[in-house]
Amino acid sequence: MRTLVVRLDSMGDVLLAGPAVRAMAATSDHVTMLCGPLGREAAGLLPGVDEVLCWEAPWILADPPPVDPDEVDLLRKRVEAGMFDRAVILTSFHQSPLPTALVLRLAGIARLAAVSTDYPGSLLDHRVRVEEDIPEPERALAVAIACGGRLPDGDDGRLAVRGLAAPTDLPVPYVVLHPGTSAPARAWPADRYRDLCEHLSSLGLGAVVTGGTDERPLTAYVAGASGTDLGGTLGLGELAGVLRHAEAVVVGNTGPAHLAAAVGTPVVSLYAPTISAERWAPYGVDRVLLGDQHAPCRDTRARECPVPGHPCLSGVTTDDVVTALGTLGVRPSEPVGRSR
Template sequence: MRALVVRLDSFGDVLLAGPAVRAVAARADHVTLLCGPRGAEAARLLPGVDEVLVWEAPWEGFDPPPVVPADIDALLARLRAGAHDTALILTSFHQSPLPAALLLRLAGVARIGADSTDHPGRLLDVRHRRADGRHEVEAALDTAAALGFPRPPGDDGRPRVLPPPDTGALTGPGPYVVLHPGASAPARAWGRHRCAEAVALLTDAGHRVVVTGGPDETDLTRRVSGDLAVDLGGRTDPRTLAGVLRMADVVISANTGPAHLAAAVGTPVVSLFAPVVPAERWAPYGVPVILLGDQSAPCADTRALTCPVPGHPCLDEVTGQDVVRAVHKLIQERPS
């Protein structure tokens, strides 16, 4: 059986789809993961994926591309060449799978399943309705099971990635905690002054701190690190970042891709979680987590990209000392 899994949005979303991908891979001979550009690197980290197909959908992302018939025709040609017998479309609770289902039907995929609240017409062979309050990992596994891909025996259902490299040469010797100050959406980011405060207080408490960030976040990581932390801003690709996070005692991060990557390598997370999306669906999954941030703030469940409340009270009221206490609690509770 040649199976196709579709998850078209971000890095973290693709990581959270990983357990469902493994469920498909346990019963399929070949698994292709169709994802968007922002999720492609995460797709290449997932166990069970044989091929990654990248396409930027005109209904996904903060700034989606225009609808270009030639692009759609090229995608359909690639999908037809894949000769997929079945497809699992994974979406978030607020998204519709039907645009992707229409393309897959046009590409000749015989059996298609998805989580959908919309009437699917002839687009879906299996329409699953997720239970209330299910985390995105659990909802994806439920949808896979409805299509005939139950979680394999012995699989714990947690996000995982392929083994990362040794990154000791980057981080230096000895234990450390990671602070990742950036976020894909401004509404989810902890303030730079708070991040710098946390670095200083963690250092005073005897922790070695490693600050991580992407190539476009080097100014942020430099300012947050100061003279106290190891600054790895712009120095890690996703696979290397996985290695850095795997060896950390704790990772401190907003609700963004590296928080889910930390969970996928088994590291506890202090989650600075702005409630613009529900924590019950999007918190790091499968590892010890301490959630910081006012989950009842006025911005709750708005899915806003910038905080609609002046002063960003849901996160800026979290102090560096709050983070230090959370780090100490997770380290004390971590099995030796």
Template sequence: MTTTRVLVVRPDSDGDVLLAGPAVRAAAAGWPDRPTRVTLLVGPAGRQAAELLPGVDRVIEWRCPWIDPEPPPTTREHTDWLVERVAAEHASLALVLTSFHQSALPTALLLRRAGVPRIVAISTDYAGSLLDVRLRPGVDFDDDLPEPERALLVAAAAGLALPAGDDGRLAVRDVPDVRDLVGPGGHVVVHPGASVPARAWSPHRCAQLVSELARRGHRVVVTGGPAERDLTARVAGGDGIDLGGRTSFAQLAGVLATASAVVVGNTGPAHLAAAVGTPVVSLFAPVVPASRWAPYRVPHELLGEQDAPCRDSRARVCPVPGHPCLDSVTARDVVPAVERLAEVSVCASR
């Protein structure tokens, strides 16, 4: 039986790739009459998440000049590499997944050059022959949908659906045992960093939270990437377990999976927590809409001033002195939310 090859494109960061997970699983489910293999095209910042997604058979990594926040030059050599790599996949279908502010059309042009015969995507702009199926925001669907549902619409337009028994939540595979790092579980994770500075709660607020949680008897684990070691050390102080730079992305999933609650901004680990089913206290800066990027289908509480002047600005650095949308939130606001969600987590495990 001939295998159908589907290319799914999401060249963004880890969080965006995790949010594409349900659409990837729909692609992997394929059609009843033939097996399907999925290749996922991502950027360097999404590779870790891509390796954890169920349904992915192969990953192509390419830095996309119209998506990457620090884009490489758009050269013939750079684009030809992708065209040749995609052509070698012999994909019969491509799903180009984008957020509301991104265009699928430059990617579609390169996929056409690579010989992909059928391409499905969302596009506000007229697509001509670049797309075989074009979904129009505000016409074919409500453009304020959560990101995973937006991606599933693209899969559905290609005739793909989640398999029976798949509830459409975020998911990852191969979560490792991390008891050597965090003990038996039941801890609270505080993740102070964010890929976009405007979405991060200030370090002094995070440090106050760790101290207050510890004072109330919680075991607190502070997480962060290799470049955030100074930040996590400052936040953990003498009250938290500092795991800054000590975990892979898969190990971070394990740390989050065994936690009772996670405190994090609107950044990749919030979606990783949702993918392992752990409740999230979301310090959510309104520079992007919470309706699209809040933790998906997991118990969560949203903190932060959602009507702040920076609302919907997509600012990467806070444009308002004092970062009031998040720094108006204090540890005393966060602790009760953590304890409410931790109780939800305990009840769910009984």
């Protein structure tokens, strides 16, 4: 049995598909994951993935390329060459699986499953219905089960990754601060992160600041003289290793929050309610959500904050985060000392 699992958007979305991937892998001889360029590295970390195909989908990405008939036909040919018996198309509530389903059907895949609000006609064999506000991993797992997947015995359905590697010269114990986000509307102010970094240092806790290559000025500012700046130095597997050995992670609603959940590290989630916390908060891990979940930006899916003053997160103080860390067991005199 050859299976294709499709999740065409970002790194966090691909990580949230992990339980569904494992369910398909448990009933397959080979699993290929089709993802977008933002999710390629994450797909390679998922247990159960044997091969990764990458394609930019003009009907999924926030900054989409134009529809190119030749590129779409190239995708069809690549999928056809895979000789897949079935495919699951994993989407969020605001995305349609049907354009992808059409390409996969034309590529000869006989059995397709997805959640679809719109009538799919002959494009889907399994039109899955789910509750509105369920966590994304459970939504994806429902699709996998409808297409014959099942979690293996002993699999708890949480997020997971493989291939972890971490630097060895980090302060112990330490908390990871990840100040960057893919959307400015989800960002806690940088000066708050810097104050938190200095405060943690004064309490005898290391503060390790992480971010992408394009976030180096931000991570350098946040780390200042008191933190360890790893901005732009880590691949995704290395970042996962750094998160794995942290006492906790302080992060907005962005991909590394889900990576922290995948390695089992507690999360202080600075969560702007532009998208549903019920669907997108860190899954299956100890967490504290901070931020006004009833702010006027709720459910707007805004990328830039639509409310003057960014009230949903600007009201969160450094002391609030320190208190949340304590709730998760992170204390300067008694570090968590979790099993590594």
